[in-house]
Amino acid sequence: MNDLSQASINAFQLLISGNSDIWEIISLSFGVSFSAILIATPPALVIAFFLAFFQFRLRRACIALFNTFMSVPAVIIGLTLYLMLSRSGPLGDLKLLFTQQAMIIGQILLCFPLLVAMAHASFQAADRRAWETAITLGAKPWRAFFTLIYEVRFGLIAAIVAGFGRVIAEIGCSMMVGGNILHATRNIPTAIALETSKGEFAQGIALGMVLLVLSLSLNAGVSIFQGKGELRS
Amino acid sequence: MNTLIQFNNIRISLSRKPILNIEKLIIPSHQCTLMTGRNGSGKTTLFKIMSGLLKPDHTTVEYQGLTMDWKQAKPYIQKDIIYLHQQPYLFDASVAENIAYGLHRNGENKSVAHNKVMQALDWANLSHLAHRSAKQLSGGEKQRVALTRARILSPRLLLLDEPTASMDIEAKKQTSELLQRLKTEGVSIMISSHETHTVDHIADHHLHLEEGVLTSLELKSNTDNVTVLNPSRHTK
Numbered sequence: 001m002n003d004l005s006q007a008s009i010n011a012f013q014l015l016i017s018g019n020s021d022i023w024e025i026i027s028l029s030f031g032v033s034f035s036a037i038l039i040a041t042p043p044a045l046v047i048a049f050f051l052a053f054f055q056f057r058l059r060r061a062c063i064a065l066f067n068t069f070m071s072v073p074a075v076i077i078g079l080t081l082y083l084m085l086s087r088s089g090p091l092g093d094l095k096l097l098f099t100q101q102a103m104i105i106g107q108i109l110l111c112f113p114l115l116v117a118m119a120h121a122s123f124q125a126a127d128r129r130a131w132e133t134a135i136t137l138g139a140k141p142w143r144a145f146f147t148l149i150y151e152v153r154f155g156l157i158a159a160i161v162a163g164f165g166r167v168i169a170e171i172g173c174s175m176m177v178g179g180n181i182l183h184a185t186r187n188i189p190t191a192i193a194l195e196t197s198k199g200e201f202a203q204g205i206a207l208g209m210v211l212l213v214l215s216l217s218l219n220a221g222v223s224i225f226q227g228k229g230e231l232r233s
Numbered sequence: 234m235n236t237l238i239q240f241n242n243i244r245i246s247l248s249r250k251p252i253l254n255i256e257k258l259i260i261p262s263h264q265c266t267l268m269t270g271r272n273g274s275g276k277t278t279l280f281k282i283m284s285g286l287l288k289p290d291h292t293t294v295e296y297q298g299l300t301m302d303w304k305q306a307k308p309y310i311q312k313d314i315i316y317l318h319q320q321p322y323l324f325d326a327s328v329a330e331n332i333a334y335g336l337h338r339n340g341e342n343k344s345v346a347h348n349k350v351m352q353a354l355d356w357a358n359l360s361h362l363a364h365r366s367a368k369q370l371s372g373g374e375k376q377r378v379a380l381t382r383a384r385i386l387s388p389r390l391l392l393l394d395e396p397t398a399s400m401d402i403e404a405k406k407q408t409s410e411l412l413q414r415l416k417t418e419g420v421s422i423m424i425s426s427h428e429t430h431t432v433d434h435i436a437d438h439h440l441h442l443e444e445g446v447l448t449s450l451e452l453k454s455n456t457d458n459v460t461v462l463n464p465s466r467h468t469k
């Protein structure tokens with residue numbers, strides 16, 4: 001117990017003193033996850049919009065597919081991506097294994113179904129009149145699309161925040177395709193796992209606190225934005 | 234009577250159920266056409282086809298000397314015909330921003346657009362609401378904002394879907410007054426209503442939709458058993 005409280009105090013000191021390793025890991029984590037969300041969001045919104053607003057064959061199947069893919073475990077995505085990117089895999093020539101790019105790709109795959117499913121729910125709940133009003137007032141479809149995004153922005157922000165919450169905390173995929181290399185691909189979750197397994201609790205706890213605070217605030221954020229969306233409509 | 238636009242052989246089925254089968258629909262210019270029909274008779278469907286929002290199975294459109302199918306006509310009718318929902322939808326923005334929405338398409342420069350919006354607000358007596366959030370307005374105010382937002386684009390034809398269905402007397406009066414003024418400005422208007430006995434006094438023609446078929450009726454001028462939408466005419 002004494003060890004643990006000592007470790008916690010050390011953890012605080014590490015964070016406050018601006019320990020460069022710790023902050024590098026934190027910023028790498030953010031960098032990778034922000035990139036993944038940034039790349040995944042625009043196509044996810046377009047797909048979600050089409051699924052909500054247009055009738056076409058296999059529409060229901062598509063929706064079911066995205067809902068199902070939401071629950072694929074991160075480590076399975078990691079495994080699949082690993083096999084694709086490994087030297088003998090079909091994408092081996094890209095030499096992406098154990099790079100940040102590989103982690104970004106993994107996280108994109110991880111958050112994409114969630115983004116589509118949640119954004120689809122938002123668009124589904126949106127008022128059809130919003131689209132018709134924009135069009136009848138002369139907006140081109142692209143502008144009407146952005147108008148609609150604005151109208152349901154709180155639901156979409158909730159989706160993005162939830163997606164970010166999922167990728168910033170996942171470990172399976174980052175571990176498999178990133179490899180947890182210090183200064184290169186070590187992010188918060190993989191660092192926690194490594195430090196703890198080495199018995200160095202201070203850094204693990206410090207990063208754990210960061211992640212915990214972050215996850216709690218992200219989840220709170222999702223609820224707040226979803227609530228705001230409901231109030232408006 | 235000049236014809237603004239004519240639709241021939243409008244046919245549409247929704248979920249395999251035939252909804253409309255209209256041989257001929259003539260919209261006269263500078264006039265107000267009233268279209269009655271009970272709930273579910275297809276009024277909204279017809280309006281959406283006419284304004285380019287809903288593709289029918291078939292129709293031809295005669296407009297500005299051209300005869301086109303619906304797809305070819307779409308850019309023209311989307312530009313000149315504006316559809317107003319039964320319950321208008323206002324964007325989650327201020328009243329002034331709502332009114333300015335359509336001006337983007339003309340690529341108007343900012344100060345010209347601003348002046349237009351100010352004039353439009355003034356026209357509809359909405360200046361005091363300019364910066365209010367549109368979502369917080371009453372039903373009647375929303376209707377007036379929607380009318381103003383349409384008028385600023387100088388449409389040829391306005392399609393009003395049961396505009397006064399859920400309004401109190403005062404709001405009805407204000408809406409009727411704005412419609413009257415629009416008509417004087419040369420905008421053609423078509424109004425739908427599910428009350429067959431309603432006669433809006435700005436109406437010049439009366440069409441009736443039943444079982445997907447449109448018939449032209451004599452405009453009832455006796456006001457004994459009708460709801461009066463625009464009482465101003467009595468005093469003249």
Ligand SMILES: Nc1ncnc2c1ncn2[C@@H]1O[C@H](COP(=O)(O)OP(=O)(O)O)[C@@H](O)[C@H]1O
Pocket residue numbers: 247248252270271272273274275276277278279
């Ligand atoms: N998307 C749709 N799919 C199937 N049927 C529809 C659809 N929209 C409207 N209908 C049907 O078309 C008919 C006409 O509807 P509508 O045009 O809204 O009538 P009105 O505006 O006169 O009340 C109704 O019977 C309605 O149930």
Ligand SMILES: [Mg+2]
Pocket residue numbers: 276277278319394
């Ligand atoms: Mg209707």
